[in-house]
Amino acid sequence: MPSLKLTYFDSPGRAEPIRVALFMVGLPFEDHRLKFPQYMESKARGDFPLGAVPVLEVDGVKFTQTAAMLRYVARIGGALYPADALAALRVDSALDTFNDTLSHALLPSLFERDPAKKLAMRAEFAAGPMKLVLAYAEGLLAGSDGPFFGGQELSIADLVAALQVLQIRSGTLDGITADMLSPYPRLNALADAYLADERVIAYRSR
Numbered sequence: 001m002p003s004l005k006l007t008y009f010d011s012p013g014r015a016e017p018i019r020v021a022l023f024m025v026g027l028p029f030e031d032h033r034l035k036f037p038q039y040m041e042s043k044a045r046g047d048f049p050l051g052a053v054p055v056l057e058v059d060g061v062k063f064t065q066t067a068a069m070l071r072y073v074a075r076i077g078g079a080l081y082p083a084d085a086l087a088a089l090r091v092d093s094a095l096d097t098f099n100d101t102l103s104h105a106l107l108p109s110l111f112e113r114d115p116a117k118k119l120a121m122r123a124e125f126a127a128g129p130m131k132l133v134l135a136y137a138e139g140l141l142a143g144s145d146g147p148f149f150g151g152q153e154l155s156i157a158d159l160v161a162a163l164q165v166l167q168i169r170s171g172t173l174d175g176i177t178a179d180m181l182s183p184y185p186r187l188n189a190l191a192d193a194y195l196a197d198e199r200v201i202a203y204r205s206r
């Protein structure tokens with residue numbers, strides 16, 4: 001079994017789906033969480049190949065890119081990724097849509113300190129990229145035969161999507177409210193199915 005060390009901030013963000021995936025497939029790993037000043041020191045030292053996290057070390061070798069790490073965990077865990085090519089395309093497309101398109105569109109407003117400007121940015125985000133992403137993801141789910149992007153079985157894309165849908169639902173993002181998810185019943189059902197998964201329940205109750 002490889003020795004695994006996952007480095008990220010001490011927050012869910014991009015690392016949480018990787019942490020959940022590692023837990024679900026039973027792979028032990030070092031969950032290396034950095035406070036922001038520690039992160040800045042490490043970054044200045046050149047500890048991260050692309051100057052960003054997450055970074056996954058496999059037997060001491062550093063890798064970047066969240067989606068690649070998730071696929072690696074799925075592959076060595078023999079789970080969380082469909083065998084069927086079309087289902088895999090849906091999973092990969094959903095994974096990049098949430099991890100890449102949605103995350104990048106949300107990012108600038110996370111750093112905005114002026115509350116009025118933040119709300120204006122969130123309104124643009126909700127009416128623009130968020131709406132496009134949610135509508136596209138809802139359509140992907142309509143083509144699946146289960147609550148998840150790959151069908152009946154939970155995949156790495158569902159981990160990423162469920163956590164982002166739950167963040168929207170939580171009301172913790174100023175200007176973004178749970179009712180914005182009302183037009184997307186399949187995404188709400190995906191998040192519910194994620195929360196009902198026994199492995200997820202075990203992860204959340206540690």
Ligand SMILES: N[C@@H](CCC(=O)N[C@@H](CS)C(=O)NCC(=O)O)C(=O)O
Binds near residue numbers: 013014051066
């Ligand atoms: N494409 C990369 C993006 C990584 C990324 O943007 N990481 C952010 C945190 S979520 C980061 O390290 N930001 C701090 C910085 O750029 O210094 C991935 O999917 O892993």
